Amino acid sequence: MMPTIEVESLAKCYGGRAVLDGLSLEISGGIFALLGPNGAGKTTLVSILTTLLRPEAGAARILGHDVVREAATVRRLIGATGQYASVDETLTGRENLVMIAQLLGLSPRDSRRRAAELLESFDLAEAADRRVSVYSGGMRRRVDLAASLVSTPAVLFLDEPTTGLDPASRARLWNDISALAAEGCCVFLTTQMLDEAEALADRVAILQHGRIVADGTVASLTALVGEETAVLVDREGAVRRTLEVSGTAAGLERALAGLAEEEGELRLELRRPTLDDAFLALTARRGDRGGLGDGVVGRNDEWREAAA
């Protein structure tokens, strides 16, 4: 079967710095989350895949269509939402969606019908005829998402879709994204928030210095950084002590025997490494390897230090 998104040794430089450095990737559907620190090249990759930027080397295809040579075809297959809400604030929510529909080639009547459908399903019907400038952050993102769905795209690109949203709006948007994927839309999502990737993605890849440093399910990535550990938590849920358990009953017995008196009241829990742990371990590990930094991006240095 043809992959939905296919990326082959993609390269892109800005002012002599390699932002994407021979990146390859194959995605065949579902929700794919691309994780990476600021400046890792996430937005650059999305821009190339959505035909907004040209790569210097390598190729990328959406459903078999080359993003450079067949940009027009690709634009008919994708929907995209940038990091910052790109809806028109002076227009109402409805006018925004009708305009996109008309630009896609729908008749005025079909455009109005499609806009009404989307406003309904994103819970914006009530605010439809107010200007976007008075919308809340969450409503803006929903209009933005709706705008990228006017065309019923086969592949949807979301570049940090929930940045700056309150928890309730985030949860709401996550629901919408999951629902889309359930309907068969392939979602390519970038995020800096690990819980977002954990909550949504079927597959996660970590991008650093323009290359994929890890790729797999959330479970397979967390397994890379270690097994479950036993911890003692107090009533508030805070970890008071991590037990050195080698995995045998004897090891556990020894660890428990060494506890102080008051620690006997604490609850014993098993903790599996989170995606956070995996992310920090994987990105830091790569940063430590000296030679890789040569000629590659320098702008992650600060972050790398923070992570190490």
Place this chain on the structure above:
Amino acid sequence: MTVAVHEGTGPITASRVFVGRSMRHSLRDGEGLMMAIVLPVMLMLLFTVVFGGAIDAGTEYVDFVLPGIIVLCSGFGAASVAVSVNRDVTGGAMQRFRSLPTPAACCLVGHVVASVLRNLLATAIVVGVGLLLGFRPVAGPLEWLAVAALVLAWILAVTVVFAAIGLLSSSPEAANGYGFGLLFLPYLSSAFVPLGTLPGWLQPFAAAQPVTPLTDAIRALLLGGDPGGQAWFALVWCAGIVLVGALVIAWRFPRR
């Protein structure tokens, strides 16, 4: 899920949609629209009522200055195009348009058309107020038509320049600032005072820049004089400005 493949739009439909968008912007920007109309009227009152007594132009000053005010106000109204264009390219709107199967450059057509219509409205109001103040043109329908053509050409030229400024500037605020230079041109021309009263070293510049032939031609057409070659001189200027502006846009647009 059924994936509908949309054929997208060509330049004509896209331009129509974008003109609608920009017209809505103009009509909803109440302050901007008011400035585009009130400012020229205020300037005209300033020049006729306040400065008018001190300036001897050889005729009634309102007759002399009105063509200059028309040229001046077309620049004011067009300046906002730089800001609108810049907001589209620095905000996310242009990214969205570019990822659609439509010629995104038609977005500029929308801004330019809306600006031209806005300025024509402002010009009509300025002429109306001029008539109330005692402006007595002797032009027939043909002369009025020629004046309208010259004004249209100038508005188009200024608007294209401001659209290019909007593409070149780094932020809407910067776009707003760069426009100032262009708005200064009418003061260094025959728009407000006869050319002969300017200092000798300034006269060659004033005579050669586009505002002087433009104002002279409009003035001659409205007051029964002979525009001579000035109308053609002005049109050549406008065509040249539009061409340069369009080249800058064509060079810069794909890179923003």
